[in-house]
Amino acid sequence: MLALSITALRERLAVFAGAILTITIGVALVQASLLALVAAATAGPPAGATGSERLVISDAYVSAVSLMGLVVGLASFVTIFIVGSTFGFAVAQRRGELALLRLLGLSQGQIQRLLVGEAIALGILGTLGGVLLGLPVAGYFRRTLIDLGFAHPDFEIAWRSWVLAVSLGAGIGVAALGSLGAGRRAGRVPALEALRRTDGADRVMNLSRWVIGLLATGGAVAMLAVNTQLRGESAVAISISLCLVIVIALTALAPLVVPAVAGVVGLLLRALHPTGAGGALVGANVRDGVRRTSTTAAPIVVVVGLVVGLIGGMDVVSAGARAELESSIDADLVVESHTRLDDLLTSHPHVDGFSREMTVVAGIDDDLEDGSGRLAAYQAIAIEPSTYPTSHRVEVTTGALDGLRGPDTIVLSAYLADRLDATVGDTAMVRLDDIDHELTIVAVVGSTLAGPDILLPAALADEPGEHRYFLRTASSGRSELFDLLSSLDVATVAAVDEWTAAASDAAERQNRNIMVAIVSLTAIYAAIAIANAAAMATFERRQEFALLRLTGLSRLQVLRVVLNEGLIVLVVGTLLGGLAAFGTIAGASTAVSGIVGREIMVVPWPLAAAVVSLCAAILLLTTSISTVAATRERPISVVGARS
Amino acid sequence: MASTEAIGGQRSTVHPPGVPTQDVALRLEHVSRHYGSGDTLVVALDDLSLTLHRGSWTAVMGPSGSGKSTLLHCAGGLERPDAGQVWLGDRNLATATDRELTALRRRDVGFIFQNLNLVASLTAAQNVALPLRVAGQPPARQAVRQVLADVGLADRGRHRPRELSGGQQQRVAIARAIITRPAVLLADEPTGALDSITAREVLALLRSRVAESGQTIVMVTHDPVAAAAADHVVFLSDGRLVDDLQRPTASVVAARLAQLGG
Numbered sequence: 047m048l049a050l051s052i053t054a055l056r057e058r059l060a061v062f063a064g065a066i067l068t069i070t071i072g073v074a075l076v077q078a079s080l081l082a083l084v085a086a087a088t089a090g091p092p093a094g095a096t097g098s099e100r101l102v103i104s105d106a107y108v109s110a111v112s113l114m115g116l117v118v119g120l121a122s123f124v125t126i127f128i129v130g131s132t133f134g135f136a137v138a139q140r141r142g143e144l145a146l147l148r149l150l151g152l153s154q155g156q157i158q159r160l161l162v163g164e165a166i167a168l169g170i171l172g173t174l175g176g177v178l179l180g181l182p183v184a185g186y187f188r189r190t191l192i193d194l195g196f197a198h199p200d201f202e203i204a205w206r207s208w209v210l211a212v213s214l215g216a217g218i219g220v221a222a223l224g225s226l227g228a229g230r231r232a233g234r235v236p237a238l239e240a241l242r243r244t245d246g247a248d249r250v251m252n253l254s255r256w257v258i259g260l261l262a263t264g265g266a267v268a269m270l271a272v273n274t275q276l277r278g279e280s281a282v283a284i285s286i287s288l289c290l291v292i293v294i295a296l297t298a299l300a301p302l303v304v305p306a307v308a309g310v311v312g313l314l315l316r317a318l319h320p321t322g323a324g325g326a327l328v329g330a331n332v333r334d335g336v337r338r339t340s341t342t343a344a345p346i347v348v349v350v351g352l353v354v355g356l357i358g359g360m361d362v363v364s365a366g367a368r369a370e371l372e373s374s375i376d377a378d379l380v381v382e383s384h385t386r387l388d389d390l391l392t393s394h395p396h397v398d399g400f401s402r403e404m405t406v407v408a409g410i411d412d413d414l415e416d417g418s419g420r421l422a423a424y425q426a427i428a429i430e431p432s433t434y435p436t437s438h439r440v441e442v443t444t445g446a447l448d449g450l451r452g453p454d455t456i457v458l459s460a461y462l463a464d465r466l467d468a469t470v471g472d473t474a475m476v477r478l479d480d481i482d483h484e485l486t487i488v489a490v491v492g493s494t495l496a497g498p499d500i501l502l503p504a505a506l507a508d509e510p511g512e513h514r515y516f517l518r519t520a521s522s523g524r525s526e527l528f529d530l531l532s533s534l535d536v537a538t539v540a541a542v543d544e545w546t547a548a549a550s551d552a553a554e555r556q557n558r559n560i561m562v563a564i565v566s567l568t569a570i571y572a573a574i575a576i577a578n579a580a581a582m583a584t585f586e587r588r589q590e591f592a593l594l595r596l597t598g599l600s601r602l603q604v605l606r607v608v609l610n611e612g613l614i615v616l617v618v619g620t621l622l623g624g625l626a627a628f629g630t631i632a633g634a635s636t637a638v639s640g641i642v643g644r645e646i647m648v649v650p651w652p653l654a655a656a657v658v659s660l661c662a663a664i665l666l667l668t669t670s671i672s673t674v675a676a677t678r679e680r681p682i683s684v685v686g687a688r689s
Numbered sequence: 690m691a692s693t694e695a696i697g698g699q700r701s702t703v704h705p706p707g708v709p710t711q712d713v714a715l716r717l718e719h720v721s722r723h724y725g726s727g728d729t730l731v732v733a734l735d736d737l738s739l740t741l742h743r744g745s746w747t748a749v750m751g752p753s754g755s756g757k758s759t760l761l762h763c764a765g766g767l768e769r770p771d772a773g774q775v776w777l778g779d780r781n782l783a784t785a786t787d788r789e790l791t792a793l794r795r796r797d798v799g800f801i802f803q804n805l806n807l808v809a810s811l812t813a814a815q816n817v818a819l820p821l822r823v824a825g826q827p828p829a830r831q832a833v834r835q836v837l838a839d840v841g842l843a844d845r846g847r848h849r850p851r852e853l854s855g856g857q858q859q860r861v862a863i864a865r866a867i868i869t870r871p872a873v874l875l876a877d878e879p880t881g882a883l884d885s886i887t888a889r890e891v892l893a894l895l896r897s898r899v900a901e902s903g904q905t906i907v908m909v910t911h912d913p914v915a916a917a918a919a920d921h922v923v924f925l926s927d928g929r930l931v932d933d934l935q936r937p938t939a940s941v942v943a944a945r946l947a948q949l950g951g
Binding site for chain 2: 143147148149150151152156236237
């Protein structure tokens, strides 16, 4: 039987090349992200860093570990999904050959072993490529982490020999797993099918599709219902899980949608070309090839769902933070200065009032359960409690801001208070610039999306740093004041709406960059899978194309029919991927709206249009090239040869 | 001494004279098979009974949709009858498990079909050796060469199917079916895709299997000339046996077939 596996492998190398490629890229992604994760987990701040720097750099590495953890998870999932889908498709294409082997006396178990044996051979080949491809991919992750500020420029990702075992296990395991279900179904192919000219495709909507589809739908609904906590890294993790669950549900249930879409598009084509047979042919082909259409559409669902859903979900968070910042500040001008301007501002006639604050880094052990004593870096704002409320809207839940007048006091957000399991009157250990302080909690304020999570008395932030002043002025003297402050070379001055816009833009850019870092390579992988599936689906139909040409269609007409079918695949993929993206964005919107206190919803239409166009280009281009290749032989020699 | 099955009003004498009655290769008893239900109900076999003796060659004829192929599929254990029994030697295929049917296909039944069904990626010799490999036996070069020589393709072993003519491909398929020396060969239109000269060669080959190896052949065909090569012909209509003919000639077969509207 092994000989048979190897023969099949050698003979079908062209067909299997796609399957090998999916494993290669998947292994490369998982290996590289895993190495990056381990490197970040073992990295520390460079020698000679000050206390605050050490805290910030260590905290950045913690973020890097979380980020790479998400990449590892996402890459693993997409690898399993794409490899499984590719192998299932490859097996479904060989029903005729497998039925023949059944007719010749191969048992169900032998068929299954044959397919798993092939898959393991492909897994080994694919993994070897993946281990090599993983090296430049690790370099990409290194640069990305440094660019995002999650790693010091000295950060290196070292090769670790144990990762070879992980890669081999993952590559071979995923391949074997992907072929297992398909192999079991293939084993049940009735031998009788070998005698029929037309392949009696098995029921596409099989039990496992129903079970997976309905379970995942239930999971997605449940996640949408309870999804109200959306903070920091957990927000991204929740978004990713939600998106993946919806993608699983929709791709499993895709065969239910295909006939309806095919019907509508077929009608449309008939309306456009009432005399041509193309419309009827296209509609019938797609309805007949539900498995082919669903499988080709699956990677489109992944690309559109992941990219639009995750980046769109992050955009909602950014939009929420922007709305929050805009509504929480009540001032006209913002001045940033390294020297104190209090005297100038107090005496200036056009200044109606001002508040001063300073951002400092506070280290808090916010995960008491893990017992590590590791400090997380939080942005804390040192304020004057008497003036702060004049320019900032703060929702005090318990206690009073005025308590910050006392020394060694602190105000926490509800989120952080909850994490520390602390309330007003308790104390919190906070490290500021290498000195530990035991601070009494005097108030808890409502949680916000972008923080701050800590307010401190101004006295605790004596270090030299940048002071930020929020000024209220009468409109008459504003420009005069603006010019005066601008002339001081120590200060930058901005109208408050420009300042909030710039701050929000910067935050949005960083958020997007983080999401792109998480999604990009996985999305490229899925995009390659689109080309792969399209090519496999086209080559499967050589015989059918030859028959069409014998019926009188030119190569161009065949291509037109196939491209119209590709259009249906695209519509199905975009529809389902759009639904997955919308579900993810809606989930983010629910959570963000709850925190901000008003409806926040943005849909990234330009991004969606770009992603769909890219998918369309990949799909239609690959389909065209492979159709041209598949119709190159003279039709009669294709129809004559029984393959 | 002819054995006559007289069940359900259908009579058929289906063995050559001089063969003992207990030497039965294949027996169908009250076999019914239908597809669909309600308005789309198709009765492919209707309470059909038939006994075939070892070393006999039977042609099955009848109009399209008369149940010929279904009969062949039930005889080979590829389809399970809805009612009735199918005895291959002393095994009842109607109640056999998938495992038993798999073993049966490996040892006792060979299939030859119009669609050729060769594995395109394997050479002629590899295709012929496939059943041996499937059975876990070492592919005996000598046996493969011998069988290929038997079908007149001694020098074509290294060719792939696409490099062979239709008749040559069909002979490779026959070689593959006979290499395990199965007791029963089931053939569906084995000459359907062949020109008349090649068809005659294939029929001669089948005759030699019956005469030399004592194998039993059941052959579905539309072609009166092919049917005339068999020992006898049974005619099906609407899933029932309606007629049979000993030592057929092409013209008599054609006349009977015309009466049935086939």
